[in-house]
Amino acid sequence: MQPTIPDVVQTIPLPYYIWFASALFVIGIVGVLTRRNAIIIFMSVEVMLNAVNLLLVAFSAYRSDPAGQVFVFFIMAVAAAEVSVGLAIIVMIYRNIQSIDIGLLNRLKG
């Protein structure tokens, strides 16, 4: 049987994906700007990265070009490395001040 084009690629226009990914990305940005808990800020960054991944996969599927999906693979690898370092930093800080509210970190002002 001849493989067919996926249904969404035929019926959903590509701009819908771009708007969807942009909305997800902006939700992540708002999260970074509004929250004070370092872990939640970091999770908002993960939401941003996922918006990027979704956008890349959509472009890749609509063009039937595998390069975009390989890039997503690399983004996931890098995100995993970043998470391990980031959580180590958070643990290190918690050990010193028993909190991870970035509002308490204000020794470096002025």
Added chain:
Amino acid sequence: MNVNYIWYFLTFLTLVSAIMVVVVRNPIHSVLYLILTFFCISAHYVLLNAQFLAAVNVIVYAGAIMVLFLFVIMFLNLREYTAESKTNLVKLGAAVLGGVLLVIIVAALRSMQIEPLNKATYNSQVGMVESLGKVLFRDYLLPFELITVLFFVAMVGAVMLGKRETGERNF
């Protein structure tokens, strides 16, 4: 069954759970909503015929990364409600800023023209392991090798920073 309904439902669910990640107070609820977001995005990948990434997304993101998050949150015992020190004004400002950014992006991309789908050359198998593996290990071999340097740095760095030195309190 119309696939469009599934698409709209998934998109709605993704956006709602992403918003919940950002607004809920309890970090553990945040993590759970984030996992829901990842599952929805994986479902989107399946709809786009990117099965391999859908599986990797669940394994790496929902499986490894989020477990690390949950682990640290429970490790540090952050369950209790802590008052956030940012004022409502800052939050309102950030929300307005985000809205403006979204409007700018959408407005800038409104006039975009998408080249029509070429049904003759379309290859629906690009998202499969076979096609991705060929590209990854042929065209992208050098970055694939060099990303191990990043893992070395992350491994050494995480151990150095997270390790308890003699004389330090545990937690």
Added chain:
Amino acid sequence: MLSIISLSLFGILNLFLGFLKSRRVLLPATLLFIALAFAANLLDWNHQYVYFRDMLRTNNLFINFSSIILLTTFLTVAISRSFGTDEEHTHPAEYYAIMLFSVVGALMMVGFENLIMLFIGLEILSVSLYVLTGSDKRSLRSNEAALKYFLMGSFATGIFLFGIALVYGATGSFNLSAIGSYVSGGPTTGISPLLYVGLLFILAGMLFKVSAAPFHFWTPDVYDGAPTLFTAFMSTVVKTAGFAALYRLLTVSFTGVYGLWWQVLTGVTVLTLLVGNITAVYQSSVKRMLAYSSVSHAGYLLIAVAAKTPQSPSAILFYSLAYSIATITGFAVLILVAEQKPIEGRPDERYEAFNGLAKRNPLLAFSLAVSMVSLAGIPLTAGFWGKFFVFSTAVDRGMTNMGMVLVVAVLMSVVGVYYYFRVIIASYLKTGDSEPIGIRPLYRFILVLTTALTIGLGLFPDVVRQLF
């Protein structure tokens, strides 16, 4: 390419040398490794290679930029004395290894031919620096700087990646030349708006990494909180690699939309120059002053990028070299002076700590004076020629386009003289009551070497200029 491979291997070797737990082996070994990588790097001189299906391109420009990066790393490692406050809890082998790995990332950023190489290089460099910033684990300031740098850095990475995704959507490729031919070839339907939006996001991400205003807000806090040695490393290697990457990306891929990014970059340049120099005047700590001065130097380098003349690469090279050497000297003297009389357990980084330095340690005072004069851009030092070459690229581009930027840049250089000379005045004209500082032979040698290089390049700029 050989330098990238050898540095990756040497980094791993360095981790194994850590078992010996002896600084006497580690420091010379690391210096030797960097010197070997430097030599391996020079082997490809006058050859052009493209590696692994258009992933990495090496040519003389790549070798020049990576030589500057390796030289800076060599100098930084040579002045490393102790990590953190107490010797027992430091792990020199791991930190040297991370520094070597971070240079791999920097070299990838210099020679990338595909956006994925730029992305991974940037991440290797950034993740290493997050770790190095937090390396003084007991110090809350270091912890805070690491967290701030990490959160802001990963946020910037997200923005940068969104830009890459949009550019991919417009062009269908991550390859620099393919994007370049899409942009300048002019597709039948016109350039997609995706590309413009994507370019702006990429620029925001890159400008964040090289700390240009208005994306510089993290710089003073992070540079101030990090251990001084790593501040020196960050402010030199990241700048050199970042500007090499920015220039390469903008000229190879986006020459066709020069009109767009030229406008953005000139605006950012003016803002960076104003913010960096004027805020530097109001600082009471020398370390913070140097942090703001590094913001302002990003502004001068941006002039050469925005001008985009055939002379721009050599101007960027010369400026990075002059700036890196002078900055390392400045931080090297700061480390010694600040640790002499700690206040509340922290190094004293105020201007007052330099009072009477010329009486106590004439060599330190002289090196400091030469480096500050070079950073200020006074003739007979390397910094003067750096500024001269950068400004002449702007003049070549034409006064109608770059006139405003040039006026601001010249005015801000005058402002720069004020805050750089405050340090010199403190060390030569004021009197202090401290004891002379003991300097180890290697440290003394590095100070003499960098001072000689700064003056030498100031007297004979053509010696290096021929290579660029």
